[in-house]
Each structure stands twice: as C-alpha cells, then as structure tokens.
Amino acid sequence: MSRGKRLSLVLVIALGALVIVRLVDQPKKHHPAPPPIPVRVARAEYANIPITLHALGLVQAYRTVTVTPMITGPMTAVDFRQGSVVQRGALLARIDPRPYQAALAQALAKRAQDRALLAVARDTLKRYQLLIAHHYISAEIVAEQKATVAEDRAIVAQDDALVTTARTNLSYTRITAPITGRTGILAVNAGNIVSPNTPGGIVTITTIQPIYVLFSLPQQNLPEVRRALHAHALNVTAYARQGGRRAVLAHGVLTVLDNVINQSTGTLTLKARFKNPALALWPGAFVTVRLKVRTERHALVVPSVAVRQGPEGPFVYAVHTHTPKPPATRPTKSADKAVLQVTDIPVRLGFADQRLTVIRSGLRAGMRVVVLGGSRLHPGARIRILPKRHTTSHA
Template sequence: MGSRVVFAVLVLGAAAGAAWLEFGRPPAPGGAQASAAAKDQGPAVPVMAGEVGRGDVEIDLSALGTVQAFNSVLLTSRVDGQIVRLNFGEGEDVHAGDVLVELDPQPFEAALAQAQSMKLKDQAQLNNARLDLERAQRLVTTGAGTTQQLDTARAQVAQLEASTKADQAAIDAAQVQLNYSRIRSPLDGRTGTRLVDAGNIVRGNSATGIVMINQIHPVSVSFALPADALSRVRARMKLGDVRIIAQDRNDKKLATGKLAVIDNQINVATATVVCKATFENTDEALWPGQFVNVRIELDVRRNAVTVPPTAVLRGSEGTYAFIIDASSVVEKRPVKVDFSNQRVAVIAEGLSPGEKVVTDGQYRIKAGTLVEVVQSAAPRAAD
C-alpha cells in the first residue's frame, strides 16, 4: 500500500510541474505579444507603388483641341453661268490668283459689247449737241438767237454728258461680270472634293459652292482652357512666345507650335476661354478636323521632387500620401503639392527622393497596414 501512495504523489507532482511550465512561467520578452500583434495585423494587402524621384518638370496645362484650316474658303460663283472648264484636281495645291473655274463667257461678252455700243451712240449725240451749243452761243452774241435756244442747247449737252458717264459705268459693270466668269482662287491652299462637275449651271453666290479650299500651311488648333488658368497664360505670353505641343491620343508628339490668340471673352456657360495655336505643319502631321491633345508649356521646375499623380490623395485635412517603410508597413503623411497633371505631381513638402509611395489600392489600407507591392510605377519628369 505504501508503494501506491508514493506513485500517486509522483503523478500529482508531474502534473503540477507541467501546469507551471504551461501557465505559471513568465512569458519571454516580445514572444507571445509580438505573435499576437502579427496575428492582429493580418495578411499583407497588395498595392501598387512608385518611388519618389527628382528631376526637371514642365509646368503645363492640358486641353483637347481641334485642328482647323488657317483659312478656309468655299469657292463659289458670283454670277450665273454654265461651267465649261474646271482647272483644278481634287486634293491639289492651288495658289492665290489661279483660274480654277471657267464659265461660258458669251453672255457676258455680249452684254459688254452692248454697253460699249450704247456709249458710242450717246457719245456721237453728245458731239453733235456740243456743236449746236457753239452755234447757239454765236447767234446770241450777234443778236440773231435767243437765250432760250442757248439754254436748251446747254441742257442737251449736260444730259448727254450724263448719259455717256452712265454708259461707261455700264461698260465697267459688264467688264466685271465678264471677269467673274473666270473664278480664281482667293488664297494658297488645298482643294477638297469638287461639289459640282463641268457642264452644270451654277447660280451666283449659291450656298452649295464649287469646291472647298483649306489653307493647311500653316494650320490652327482651337482649344478651350479653364477661366482660372487665364491669368497664368497671359502672364507667360508677356515673356515671349508660348510653346504648344500637339499630341495624338497616345500622347505621341505630332507638332510644335505657338499660342496665337486668346478669345476676348470668357464663356460664362462653361467658364472656359477659347484659344488658338498656330503650327507651320510643313510635314502635314495635322489635318483639319483632327482631334489632338494639347499641352501649353508655361514653365519648368528644376530639380523638383516628383511622384506619380495617383500617389497624392485629398481628404478632409488636405492632401496626403501613403509611404511604405522598410518593413512594408504604410505611414499616412501630409504632403504639399506644388503642381500636378496627368503625368506627374511636384511635391513642395512632405516627401524625399527615394521613398516609396502607394500609387494604387489606397482604399484598402490605412496607417499601419502591412502591404505587398505587386507592381511599381515610376514618376515622370520633363519630356
């Protein structure tokens, strides 16, 4: 029986020792607590990130523009007539003064000849009336004639002089009509598709026209800017020409031009102001009717701190960014933005070159969140 008692005591002692090892021993420093903290933090959240950079950045404005012909003319006839010849090809370069269309000249030549004949008739009558006036003056001087006869002769001369002047005006008008039968290009440009074929009868000043001529060397681009940007653009214009970059929808550079004009009033309905830029367009990279992205270059920030624009967020307390530390834990930090566009944000305060910032996925994280970078985006500086 003594041996049973001893065995029971040993079993109880072993159980008590095991319990002390499990529950009574003080925890090792940081052990269970660190494990619990890691467990509370959860799995890493996937985000995209970019690195804070430094470089020269162009301060510019962006807009959507439409290419327009520098000058555009719908070639029309100023008189009625039948087209007997078209002296241009479709899509052909023409020059100011070129005869592009010839109308049947016969009706106009006949009208001119009639006006000239009328003047010859009236001129002959005028010459005879002047002789009559001279005779009437001699008769009055000798007392053989009356002053009434003299006055009548003078009136006849004056009447015929007026008639000859009217005849000359009719000749000039007929000559103008004849000249209008040869339709000339009013500018240097390129023809479009013809709207009327030879043989057709055209009407004077018809809205249909014969062909559209567009001047594309140079060419214009029209775009609208926000009204609050007007002061910056006008201030830059005082320093010299404002460079304008035209790009395609993939931001590929097409041409470089300069700002030509700012409209004289702001559209109150849209709070924008219309501007026009001029491009030499020697390579014809721009075509009337084409949509282009426009960049208006205002300044260059030298040695600026830059981040991708999506890294900067705005909240109730202002602008901020999420910074990723060496442990892949994010910090929410206030930042001051000097300039931002679709390509880059220039940071005045809050970030340093080399730091890593979250550029996408911010809605899933907060300060202290463990993250995993799945893709990086580099900031862009000046092109």
C-alpha cells in the same frame, strides 16, 4: 456524506487542479506575423518641372473660302483637280461667256452712239456761243443747248458704267481661286446651270499651311496664361495617341485669347497657330494640346501614382526602417532584424500631371514613397521592396 462520496469529490477536485496547472505552465503559442507586402518605391527628388496645361483641341483651317459663281449660266468646264493645291488666281471653272460677250458688245455700241451725240451737242454749243456774241440768237437757246450737253454727258457716264458692269460680268465667266489653298470635293459638275444661289457653291478652298487649333482651358488658368503670354511667346504642342503612345504632330505658338469666358462651361477659348509643314494637322480633326506656361525650378517631386487621397486630404506612404525591441525576459536574437514599414504622411501639393506631382510640404528630398502596391497598405504595415523594372529597348 459517505466516505466514498467524499473520496470521489476529492479526486475530481485534484484532477481539475492538475488540469489548471498544466494549462498555466503550458507555453503560449505565438501566431506567425503576416508576410510583408511587396511594393515598389521611388525617391522624392528635386527637378526642374515644365508647368504645362493640357486640353482637347479642334483643328481649324487658317482660311476657308467657298467658291460661288457671281453670275448665272451653264458651267462649261472644270479646270482643277479635286483635292489639289491651287494658287491664288488659278482658273477653276468656266461659264459660257457668249451672253456676256454680247451684253458687252451692246454696251460698247450704245456708249459709242451716245458719245457721238455728245460730240454733236458740244459742237452745236460752240456755234451758239459764237452767234450769241453777235446777238444772232437768244440766251435761252444757248442755255437749252448747255442743258443738252450736260444730259448727253450724263448718258455717256451711264454708258461707261454699263460697259464696266458688262466687262465685270464677262470676267466672272472665268472662276478663279480667291486664295492659295487645297481644294475640296467638287460640288457641281460641268454642264450644270450655276448661279450665285447655288447651294454650297462649286468647291471649298482651305489654307492649311499655316493652320489653327482651337482649345479651351478652365477660367482658373486665365491669370497664369495671361502673365506668361505677356512675358514671352507661349509654345503649344499638338499630339495624338497612336498605338498606346503619344505622337507629336506639330509645334506652334499661342496667338489669340478669346475676349469672353463661356458662361455655360466656365472655360476660355484659345487659338494656336501651327506652320504644319508635314500636314500632320487636318481641319476638323481632334488633337490633344499641351501648353507650356513656365518652368518651376528646383521643385520637390514624386511620381503622381504615389499620391493618394484620404478623408483629411492627400497623403503618401513613406518608407521607414523599424527595429523591434526584444522582450525583457529573453536576450536579443539574430532574428530580431530591422524591418521596413510605411507611414502615412499628409502632403501639400503643387502642380501635378500624369507623371509627376510637386510636393510643397510634408516630404524631404531622398525620402522613399510607395508607388505600387499601396492599395493593400495601412499605417505601420510591413513591406518588401521589389526590384526596379528594367526596360529592354528593341531595335
């Protein structure tokens, strides 16, 4: 190798060594840590929690009667206002009574005629009984007369039944309310021929004070409901959503548990009675029902939004304070401050609703859990707690 080549090779090696030394001596650049994730938190605390069950209910009239004519004839008048409240016995409609008045008159006349015949037969029997005592007539004649009296007495009894039937049919020409309640829409107008076979009757009357609400619960709730019902009356609240808010419609009590479980749905039907003073419940309407079975006292609870589901079951993100240790090569600086981090803690749950969840194990009272912003978190993530929201009331 020539002297010039050796010199060039030495220069290249020296230059490479210089670059390596520079790279080694260059201080390492630290990438900035990601900013803390903003979250909102709440504390686990003890509270008395009402254990309630929710279901969709159907409002049902306390009593429903379809008013149907008992006789056939032209309906001459309607004596109620549609949609009004009528009392039991109030006149609703009238059917032309003239054919039934004539039938009653005919039955009365026939009965009077047969009563006269019976009186004659009885007088004749008395005379025959006097004559036979003196042996003026035979015993066979007296026996025949007794049979005649018995026959006439049966005919009069039959006439009495016909008179009762005629009077009853005549009373049916005045159609009255069988119960107290609210009338519906009139199905047949005056002037039409009505009969017991009139489809849908004349009008339907419903009692809505009080009123029933039917709803169903899963069969798993049956033991708890039965225990509570045996101990005390169970209060039921019916409410509806109005403008995004929950409006209470009425308060009632549970009255009936069905005697079978629906095999196709695995649910049990229950019936609650409401006084319905404000007529907030109307037959056929759907409402949400809340059934309070008991109160769990001194239960550890967190907001339900804090509970998350993982592969191994429910957990919460709990907040803890972490103070990073400074490197051994440099002294502690004021920048090494405590930071807030989260830890995923498995929990065992009790009763839960849309607002609160009872924690059986996993948390202690006073621990802070994440209620907003948890979708971006992971164990050990740094967080920044946002201030609480302040609600402003409007008059």
